[in-house]
Amino acid sequence: MSEEMGNVLTFSELRKKQKKEDKQEDLLELDDSFLLRASNYFQQKKDTEGESREYNNARRVLDKIISLREEKIVKKARLSSNTGIDTSDMNLLPEEQELFRDMKNSFNNHHSKIDRKVESTEKGLSKQEEKNEEEIKTEVSEEASEEVEEKDTEDEVENDDSKESKEGYTYVKIKSGVPEFMGTDLEAYGPFEAGEEIEVPDDNAEILINRGNAESLEG
Numbered sequence: 001m002s003e004e005m006g007n008v009l010t011f012s013e014l015r016k017k018q019k020k021e022d023k024q025e026d027l028l029e030l031d032d033s034f035l036l037r038a039s040n041y042f043q044q045k046k047d048t049e050g051e052s053r054e055y056n057n058a059r060r061v062l063d064k065i066i067s068l069r070e071e072k073i074v075k076k077a078r079l080s081s082n083t084g085i086d087t088s089d090m091n092l093l094p095e096e097q098e099l100f101r102d103m104k105n106s107f108n109n110h111h112s113k114i115d116r117k118v119e120s121t122e123k124g125l126s127k128q129e130e131k132n133e134e135e136i137k138t139e140v141s142e143e144a145s146e147e148v149e150e151k152d153t154e155d156e157v158e159n160d161d162s163k164e165s166k167e168g169y170t171y172v173k174i175k176s177g178v179p180e181f182m183g184t185d186l187e188a189y190g191p192f193e194a195g196e197e198i199e200v201p202d203d204n205a206e207i208l209i210n211r212g213n214a215e216s217l218e219g
Contacts, residue, residue, distance in 0.1 A: 009041040011054055014061045018186070021068045027076075027091040028069075035095060038062055064186055069096065077103035081111060165218065170205035172214035173197050 021028045031037075045055040076090055081104050092100055165171045168185075173195070180190040184201045192198060197217060200208070208214035 009037040011058050011061070014038075014058055014065070018061050018065050018068075021065050025072075027072050029091040030093060032094055034093065060184075060186060069093075070099070073100050074103055076100065078107050080104050081107035165199050168202055169199050170202050171197060171199050171217040172205050172208055173217050174208075174214050176213050178208065178213050 017028060017030070042055060042059065045052060045058070073092070073096060077100055080100075090100070174192045174197075176194055178190050178192040180188060181204070183189050184203045189198070189200055189204070205214070205216070209216060
């Protein structure tokens with residue numbers, strides 16, 4: 001049994017692994033027992049304290065680690081589908097092996113469908129189809145001209161003081177200096193100076209606004 005397997009998982013260790021996973025391109029090497037240790041850690045926190053602040057923060061950190069690894073697995077699966085690279089050194093957890101295989105097979109099937117479609121199109125292309133392609137190009141050109149004419153209208157919309165943020169985030173304008181802080185999405189924000197317009201998680205935006213450090217820019 002490795003030293004890591006014998007140790008009790010801590011919030012500090014989770015945070016360190018999340019930061020490393022976020023910084024490096026390849027999958028972080030984790031012990032095969034990592035998810036089991038995480039499960040034991042969460043169960044302990046539930047049994048002794050209920051769903052405490054540490055428990056909730058730790059779950060968000062673990063979710064972030066898993067999300068980062070899933071994004072890398074998708075990239076690796078796509079690369080493996082194109083090149084057939086060796087997967088032995090990818091640092092996949094046992095639970096991630098099946099996901100990688102499924103993603104690779106999906107990419108292989110997708111590529112096969114594309115190849116068949118392209119080959120079929122090349123063989124069956126007629127003069128009428130070529131004519132249709134020219135008509136499509138003409139329509140695209142006309143649409144491009146219309147887009148240029150509408151540019152002034154779009155610029156007016158973009159210059160509007162109100163902004164629309166993505167779900168779970170709010171645009172605010174800083175009214176007084178704000179030091180660096182960690183958002184509820186576990187990302188670092190700041191420091192900010194008065195006058196800056198930023199997008200932060202909803203909970204953090206509410207805190208800044210209530211403290212008088214910022215004002216909402218949402219329309």
